[in-house]
Each structure stands twice: as structure tokens, then as C-alpha cells.
Amino acid sequence: MNSLEQQSWQSVHDEVLRRIHTREWKPGDLIPKEVELAEQLGCARATVNRALRELASEGFLDRRRKAGTRVAAHPVRRAKLDIPVIRLEIEGRGQKYAYGLLFSERRTPPPEICANLGVTAESDMLHITSLHLADGKPFMFEDRWVSIAATPTILDADLEKISANEWLVLHAPYTRGDIYFSAVNASAAEAKVLRTDPGTSLFLMERTTWENQTGITSARLLFAPGYRKHSAI
Amino acid sequence: MNSLEQQSWQSVHDEVLRRIHTREWKPGDLIPKEVELAEQLGCARATVNRALRELASEGFLDRRRKAGTRVAAHPVRRAKLDIPVIRLEIEGRGQKYAYGLLFSERRTPPPEICANLGVTAESDMLHITSLHLADGKPFMFEDRWVSIAATPTILDADLEKISANEWLVLHAPYTRGDIYFSAVNASAAEAKVLRTDPGTSLFLMERTTWENQTGITSARLLFAPGYRKHSAI
DNA sequence: AGAAATATTATGTACGTACATATTATCTTT
DNA sequence: AAAGATAATATGTACGTACATAATATTTCT
Structure with a gap:
């Protein structure tokens, strides 16, 4: 993924997930900070933020202020169960x-x-x-x-x-x-x-x-x- | 909730949820559009958007472009199950x-x-x-x-x-x-x-x-x- | 050296603007 | 009247800036 036209938080989401899946970023690894990722992928920090926030809520990432963002060491799978009437x-x-x-x-x-x-x-x-x-x-x-x-x-x-x-x-x-x-x-x-x-x-x-x-x-x-x-x- | 200093998507989230819980907005009801809510609550549309998006993903709201946002007619409860190692x-x-x-x-x-x-x-x-x-x-x-x-x-x-x-x-x-x-x-x-x-x-x-x-x-x-x-x- | 105060930094969030997109509503054509 | 084209509109998303907050790193003080 070079620094071309890339946009949309979904594509950032997918790209980050790809790097996790391919072990380019391994469990426990610190990943680049939002500003750097935004530069790499050619989008605004807000866009990266949204993608990473989503990934964290899905359990793939752990994020902490100042400490940065890491690939979850023990990926907790978050199954979503729909309980309808x-x-x-x-x-x-x-x-x-x-x-x-x-x-x-x-x-x-x-x-x-x-x-x-x-x-x-x-x-x-x-x-x-x-x-x-x-x-x-x-x-x-x-x-x-x-x-x-x-x-x-x-x-x-x-x-x-x-x-x-x-x-x-x-x-x-x-x-x-x-x-x-x-x-x-x-x-x-x-x-x-x-x-x-x-x-x-x-x-x-x-x-x-x-x-x-x-x-x-x-x-x-x-x-x-x-x-x-x-x-x- | 008057049109004072209100901020933060969390407070918007809670306020909307309160209106749903108190039946001020009943299942199936069309709620005010983002711009109106933002005015009412004294914040930016982006803030309302985030709150409503969250509520939709929690199953409380149904949103469709142009059609607007409704209180879910049949609230589907979304149970989140953590499946750890x-x-x-x-x-x-x-x-x-x-x-x-x-x-x-x-x-x-x-x-x-x-x-x-x-x-x-x-x-x-x-x-x-x-x-x-x-x-x-x-x-x-x-x-x-x-x-x-x-x-x-x-x-x-x-x-x-x-x-x-x-x-x-x-x-x-x-x-x-x-x-x-x-x-x-x-x-x-x-x-x-x-x-x-x-x-x-x-x-x-x-x-x-x-x-x-x-x-x-x-x-x-x-x-x-x-x-x-x-x-x- | 150890504790306390201070600076630094990465994420968290708000705002306003701009434009995209999906639908619905309206108008036009047949 | 039915079908198709067009306009209107609410949500969806991107961007850049600004500031808040939490955690860490550094400096100062004792």
C-alpha cells in the first residue's frame, strides 16, 4: 500500500487488518501512530482514528493514550449475538x-x-x-x-x-x-x-x-x- | 435538555437513549434529523452523527439515508459475547x-x-x-x-x-x-x-x-x- | 537517590465545511 | 396512468484544526 489516493476508513480498516492477518504486525506489536499511518495511507488522521477505533472495539487492537496502539496479544473474539423477539x-x-x-x-x-x-x-x-x-x-x-x-x-x-x-x-x-x-x-x-x-x-x-x-x-x-x-x- | 452548553457524543447518546426509554420517542417513531438535534443539544452535527451511529449499531435505532432515523420497531438486542482463549x-x-x-x-x-x-x-x-x-x-x-x-x-x-x-x-x-x-x-x-x-x-x-x-x-x-x-x- | 512538579506525547473528541450516496419526492414523457 | 428522468434531502464520510486527557518521560527540588 503506497502513499497514493487511499481514502475511506473502511479501506484503512481492511489494510490494517490485512497487516495483522499476514503477521506483518504480530500480536503485541506496537503499530505506527495515527499521524504516521495517515501519511502512509494518504488520508486524514480522523479517518485513521475511526478505522483503528473500530478495530479496537472488534478486539483486534489495544489502544492507550500516549502509550500508542498495539495488536491485541490475545485476540478476544467478540461475537455479536442478535437476540430478536x-x-x-x-x-x-x-x-x-x-x-x-x-x-x-x-x-x-x-x-x-x-x-x-x-x-x-x-x-x-x-x-x-x-x-x-x-x-x-x-x-x-x-x-x-x-x-x-x-x-x-x-x-x-x-x-x-x-x-x-x-x-x-x-x-x-x-x-x-x-x-x-x-x-x-x-x-x-x-x-x-x-x-x-x-x-x-x-x-x-x-x-x-x-x-x-x-x-x-x-x-x-x-x-x-x-x-x-x-x-x- | 435545553439548548445550553451540551457537548460530547456520549451525552447525546445518553439523552437520546433516555428519550427512547421514557417513551418520549416510541418504537417506530421518526426522530428529529441530525441537524435539528444538533441545534437542540447545542453541538455539531458530527457529534450527533457519532451518537446516533453508535445507537444504531447497538440496535436501538434504524437509520436510512434520506428516510431519516427511527426508533427500532423491534429492538434487536445485540449481546456481545467475548470469546477468549x-x-x-x-x-x-x-x-x-x-x-x-x-x-x-x-x-x-x-x-x-x-x-x-x-x-x-x-x-x-x-x-x-x-x-x-x-x-x-x-x-x-x-x-x-x-x-x-x-x-x-x-x-x-x-x-x-x-x-x-x-x-x-x-x-x-x-x-x-x-x-x-x-x-x-x-x-x-x-x-x-x-x-x-x-x-x-x-x-x-x-x-x-x-x-x-x-x-x-x-x-x-x-x-x-x-x-x-x-x-x- | 527519591519524590514531586513539569513537559511531552499519542490518543480522544469536537467543530465546520465539503462532498458522496442512497432514497424519496416530483416532474416529465409516453 | 405508468414509466422514466430529475430534483430534493437526510445520512455517510472525509478533512484540517483545535483542544482535552491520560500516560509517560524529564526535570527540579529536597
């Missing part, structure tokens, strides 16, 4: 989405939910279990607790028609959340709902969301056998 | 890392590996299985195929001492990869290696990486029972 995930596969409310009650939460959301055992909560289907077959079993204090309007929602999952996305603001992915053996009850055998290995997604310090909802999403979550890196 | 993941938990090579052979690949990597059945490949331990207990079982054509120097690596996982990160350039997460029941052999019972539900990560169009390696990473992958959103 279940309906869209199913429709995105070209399958027909259906949903059924299994059970709904208003009561105080069990200890593990209190711990997840940081609420007291006397909290007024809505407990819902439901089943999401793809082409008529069980796809995901949802077991959710919603704080009525934090989201009173959910009592007005018709959860026979719209899933709590989707209602919350549209009506409950939230600022942060946690997700855990794991694998569990199906219990007898879970196996029955998902029409599989007890003990079958199931993909589990546990999600908890807060608005500021207030716990909104905690959900256990259990996927039917064969489910795979994909990500490109 | 196994050794660092274990050490990051404060546990002692150990590694053992179980098996290594040089041979032609089975059909599923050919399909994954897009190589022919006559390819010269290295097949390695190994076990990663945390505090002496089985943590992850790795079953990996590496293309010798694409990465000939791996034959010189001492895979008794450094795991293929780590060696590849440090020595094999790659441009793109796929990851699949799923749950599987342990086979008899897998259960034995991971010191658990056959049928136990295990978290599986399948990774395939390419350099441009050349398949480099395909790995099946099977985690011991209880493993959970976390992400904040």
Missing part, C-alpha cells in the same frame, strides 16, 4: 409463528427470582408460562416473572394474544440486562410441554432486565431440541 | 489452568468436516482431541480438525505444551468465522472424558474459521456440566 426469529426462518399462554398467576416470587431481580419476597408479581411454536411444533417454552410494581400496565395486556416477551419489548423501557446461556436436561414437565423425552438436552437462555436499579422481569427460555444459536465473527 | 477464560475465573493432549492423528477428514470447511475428502488434515482443565477438573473437551495445507507450520508446534486453540490464535491468520451454540446429551465417550454421566446435558460451541475462502480449522468444544456463558446487554 421470538416471533421474528421464527418468521425469519420462514416458519409460521404461533403462541399459546399456558398459565398465569399473580403472586409473590420464589427465592431465586428475588435473588435475580433484587426484589423482596413480598413483591407483587405476575408469573406467566407460555409456549412459542414454529410451524405448529413447540419451539420455545417461556417461564417468566414480571414485576407489577415496575410495570403495572402489563395487567391490562391481553397475554392470550401477544406474548409477554413481545409486550415487554414494546412497552417496558429498560436500561440493562443480563443473559446466560447454558444446557440443561429436560425435566418431566418440560419434556411434556416441548413434546420430547425427559432428560433430553435443551438450550437454555436466562434473561433478567432492569430499568436503572429496578428489576423488571426475569425469564427462563427453554428451546426445543436441535436449537442452535448462530453468530459470525 | 480458553486458558484466559479459566484464569479469569481465578482457577488454575491445565491442558492435556488426548489424541493426534494426520488423516483425511470425515464428510461433516469437509462440509464445514469446504474442503475435499482427500485433504491432508490434522485431527486433535484435547482436554482443558480448571483446578484439575475437566472443563472443556476439544475435538479439532486443522487444514495442513492452510497452516503447514502447525506440524512443528508442540501440541503437548500449547493447546491447538491457543497456537492457532497466535499463528494462524483468519478473516472470518462461524460459531454455533447448542446443547447436546453427552455420549458415553464424552461423558467419560468429562467425568460425568452419559446423557448429561452439555453446552456445545462449534467454531469454524476461514482465511478468505480457505478453511483453516473446525472445532467442537464441549463444556463440562454447569457451564454458563454470560453476556450483558
Whole structure:
């Protein structure tokens, strides 16, 4: 890459990535400073800055003021997982989405939910279990607790028609959340709902969301056998 | 937020996010154009642009030229998963890392590996299985195929001492990869290696990486029972 | 020599201008 | 009215300058 017409932060991004991939710049190496790169590649420092910033956020570079920019010594791969509303995930596969409310009650939460959301055992909560289907077959079993204090309007929602999952996305603001992915053996009850055998290995997604310090909802999403979550890196 | 001294893309980012969270701007809504926002918030358009670009990449906004910027109708949560080298993941938990090579052979690949990597059945490949331990207990079982054509120097690596996982990160350039997460029941052999019972539900990560169009390696990473992958959103 | 103050430096960010590009909206032609 | 050409417009990006900030290097002081 000589000092000709080069432009665009994308091309700088690609060129730097090429040098990393070809080991011209090896893990741990200090790379030229922004001003030098800008000269080499014939563009403004702002352009180099944008490219390097992007590469750092992708985990390829480590940057520190004054210390300069280094190729990440232990490239941490940052996989981006898109977690859409279940309906869209199913429709995105070209399958027909259906949903059924299994059970709904208003009561105080069990200890593990209190711990997840940081609420007291006397909290007024809505407990819902439901089943999401793809082409008529069980796809995901949802077991959710919603704080009525934090989201009173959910009592007005018709959860026979719209899933709590989707209602919350549209009506409950939230600022942060946690997700855990794991694998569990199906219990007898879970196996029955998902029409599989007890003990079958199931993909589990546990999600908890807060608005500021207030716990909104905690959900256990259990996927039917064969489910795979994909990500490109 | 009045038209006073406001600066910094972070504060613009936070202010826009606040308006989304408080439903001042609801899903699907068209928000003011960059120039207007810049005026409102008293900063340059470039600053607003950076904030909105960030919010779009986080999945809160949809932006299109000429059409303007809208609050995402179906907020797709973008969970960022950090996938470090196994050794660092274990050490990051404060546990002692150990590694053992179980098996290594040089041979032609089975059909599923050919399909994954897009190589022919006559390819010269290295097949390695190994076990990663945390505090002496089985943590992850790795079953990996590496293309010798694409990465000939791996034959010189001492895979008794450094795991293929780590060696590849440090020595094999790659441009793109796929990851699949799923749950599987342990086979008899897998259960034995991971010191658990056959049928136990295990978290599986399948990774395939390419350099441009050349398949480099395909790995099946099977985690011991209880493993959970976390992400904040 | 060791600590504290000061200078230096690479990245981080803001601003204003200019132009590119993708879409949408409008006008013209058939 | 449908199709095609043209204008309008919001975002996308590049550039150069200016200053902020964090970390390091150097100098000064005790």
C-alpha cells in the first residue's frame, strides 16, 4: 500500500487488518501512530482514528493514550449475538409463528427470582408460562416473572394474544440486562410441554432486565431440541 | 435538555437513549434529523452523527439515508459475547489452568468436516482431541480438525505444551468465522472424558474459521456440566 | 537517590465545511 | 396512468484544526 489516493476508513480498516492477518504486525506489536499511518495511507488522521477505533472495539487492537496502539496479544473474539423477539426469529426462518399462554398467576416470587431481580419476597408479581411454536411444533417454552410494581400496565395486556416477551419489548423501557446461556436436561414437565423425552438436552437462555436499579422481569427460555444459536465473527 | 452548553457524543447518546426509554420517542417513531438535534443539544452535527451511529449499531435505532432515523420497531438486542482463549477464560475465573493432549492423528477428514470447511475428502488434515482443565477438573473437551495445507507450520508446534486453540490464535491468520451454540446429551465417550454421566446435558460451541475462502480449522468444544456463558446487554 | 512538579506525547473528541450516496419526492414523457 | 428522468434531502464520510486527557518521560527540588 503506497502513499497514493487511499481514502475511506473502511479501506484503512481492511489494510490494517490485512497487516495483522499476514503477521506483518504480530500480536503485541506496537503499530505506527495515527499521524504516521495517515501519511502512509494518504488520508486524514480522523479517518485513521475511526478505522483503528473500530478495530479496537472488534478486539483486534489495544489502544492507550500516549502509550500508542498495539495488536491485541490475545485476540478476544467478540461475537455479536442478535437476540430478536421470538416471533421474528421464527418468521425469519420462514416458519409460521404461533403462541399459546399456558398459565398465569399473580403472586409473590420464589427465592431465586428475588435473588435475580433484587426484589423482596413480598413483591407483587405476575408469573406467566407460555409456549412459542414454529410451524405448529413447540419451539420455545417461556417461564417468566414480571414485576407489577415496575410495570403495572402489563395487567391490562391481553397475554392470550401477544406474548409477554413481545409486550415487554414494546412497552417496558429498560436500561440493562443480563443473559446466560447454558444446557440443561429436560425435566418431566418440560419434556411434556416441548413434546420430547425427559432428560433430553435443551438450550437454555436466562434473561433478567432492569430499568436503572429496578428489576423488571426475569425469564427462563427453554428451546426445543436441535436449537442452535448462530453468530459470525 | 435545553439548548445550553451540551457537548460530547456520549451525552447525546445518553439523552437520546433516555428519550427512547421514557417513551418520549416510541418504537417506530421518526426522530428529529441530525441537524435539528444538533441545534437542540447545542453541538455539531458530527457529534450527533457519532451518537446516533453508535445507537444504531447497538440496535436501538434504524437509520436510512434520506428516510431519516427511527426508533427500532423491534429492538434487536445485540449481546456481545467475548470469546477468549480458553486458558484466559479459566484464569479469569481465578482457577488454575491445565491442558492435556488426548489424541493426534494426520488423516483425511470425515464428510461433516469437509462440509464445514469446504474442503475435499482427500485433504491432508490434522485431527486433535484435547482436554482443558480448571483446578484439575475437566472443563472443556476439544475435538479439532486443522487444514495442513492452510497452516503447514502447525506440524512443528508442540501440541503437548500449547493447546491447538491457543497456537492457532497466535499463528494462524483468519478473516472470518462461524460459531454455533447448542446443547447436546453427552455420549458415553464424552461423558467419560468429562467425568460425568452419559446423557448429561452439555453446552456445545462449534467454531469454524476461514482465511478468505480457505478453511483453516473446525472445532467442537464441549463444556463440562454447569457451564454458563454470560453476556450483558 | 527519591519524590514531586513539569513537559511531552499519542490518543480522544469536537467543530465546520465539503462532498458522496442512497432514497424519496416530483416532474416529465409516453 | 405508468414509466422514466430529475430534483430534493437526510445520512455517510472525509478533512484540517483545535483542544482535552491520560500516560509517560524529564526535570527540579529536597
